[in-house]
Amino acid sequence: MSIAFYDAAAVAARLDYRGCIAAVRAAMAALSSAGTAQPLRQIIPLGEGRAFATMPGGLDGPLGFGAKLISVFAEPGEPGRSRHQGLVVAFDPVSGAVVCAADAETVTAIRTACATAAATDALARPDARTLAIFGTGLQAEHHLRAMPLVRSFERIILWGRDAAKATALAARLELELDLPIAPTSDGEAAASAADVICTVTGSPTPVIEGAWVRPGTHVNLVGSSHLGPVEADVALVAAARYIADYRPGALAQGAELAAARAAGLVGDDHVVAEIGEVFAALKPGRRNAAEITLYKSLGHVVQDLAAARYLHQRGPGEAGA
Structure with a gap:
């Protein structure tokens, strides 16, 4: 099985803000409209300033299902700052096959800001x-x-x-x-x-x-x-x-x-x-x-899955903007 993988550089290049805002908005509307219970994130403490988190989820439809697996480790010498390192793995809703995996830190950074922007557009x-x-x-x-x-x-x-x-x-x-x-x-x-x-x-x-x-x-x-x-x-x-x-x-x-x-x-x-x-x-x-x-x-993991599927579906050579 061939699985597409997008490292941090590829995510940064392909996951443009405007497209991600639209993808996250659609995913959150689908999440609330579906009424399907989703598991909450699970956080496993690993000691002072260190944790491992799993975020599974999915929806019936083209978004599919998947999970984000991340470590959250405090940055030495930077009080209050931490890195979110790991993977977002998206699965196909029809075949059940893995569609792609992407660097979770970069996906999280961009999709979080885009989710805020989408909410601001609706509420400000x-x-x-x-x-x-x-x-x-x-x-x-x-x-x-x-x-x-x-x-x-x-x-x-x-x-x-x-x-x-x-x-x-x-x-x-x-x-x-x-x-x-x-x-x-x-x-x-x-x-x-x-x-x-x-x-x-x-x-x-x-x-x-x-x-x-x-x-x-x-x-x-x-x-x-x-x-x-x-x-x-x-x-x-x-x-x-x-x-x-x-x-x-x-x-x-x-x-x-x-x-x-x-x-x-x-x-x-x-x-x-x-x-x-x-x-x-x-x-x-x-x-x-x-x-x-x-x-x-x-x-919510549907934001990560929407972002991962969006960047995967962009044609070759389409750089982010």
Whole structure:
């Protein structure tokens, strides 16, 4: 059996942001419309700063089924940063054969940013013009590339605790994107100026507070993918219209929601919709211009499978853009 394999360089070249946004959007709509129970990710601790995770799943249809297998290891000397190394393996829904395998780290980096962009397109105000990114790692870089594809941002603010890293990333991406990017270490100023906020940090404690966020803002909480680390305080969670990528995942593994529940501010019904339900017009997203909307991204394997199948289906020589 011949299995196509896409290493990190091939994924980066073939998995373009616009195409991935569309693929992820369709996959999440299919996930929510199917009503098929999906297993939650399984995380096996391997010691301090190390874990192994498995994410199986699939849908009846052309997306097929498969799994992501990754190690999550902290980067030495980089507090709060980790690498997600492994494979995404996609299977054919008709024959059951393996379709392809792809480098999971690069797929994850791109599809996560594209999922955020798709959610932002559905939930942010049409006139959103200021974007604030909280974080200076790999996900910050990919979000800076993906987000301007869904809104005409005129101003981008990049927050980081390390001013030197924020300044360096802002300077590099400003040239690439031809957009003004202002680095800052003032979280309150960044959040209060933004129409759209993305948190992509490894912080164990909140980097944004509800008191900083203006009415009408859309917030994407992306950095925390398991119980424990929280990127937003309970006040923001309670004040926002909370939309999950996958409801069972958010209820079981959404750290910010768990903290707000523990504080007695919200219940399970605070998860008003899955983003796929919004995409499929099964439930409303933003209901008015003053509402604070919140998208919680934990990540779902159908996003990885959609990205892998999309890059596999692109014709030879089609480079990403």
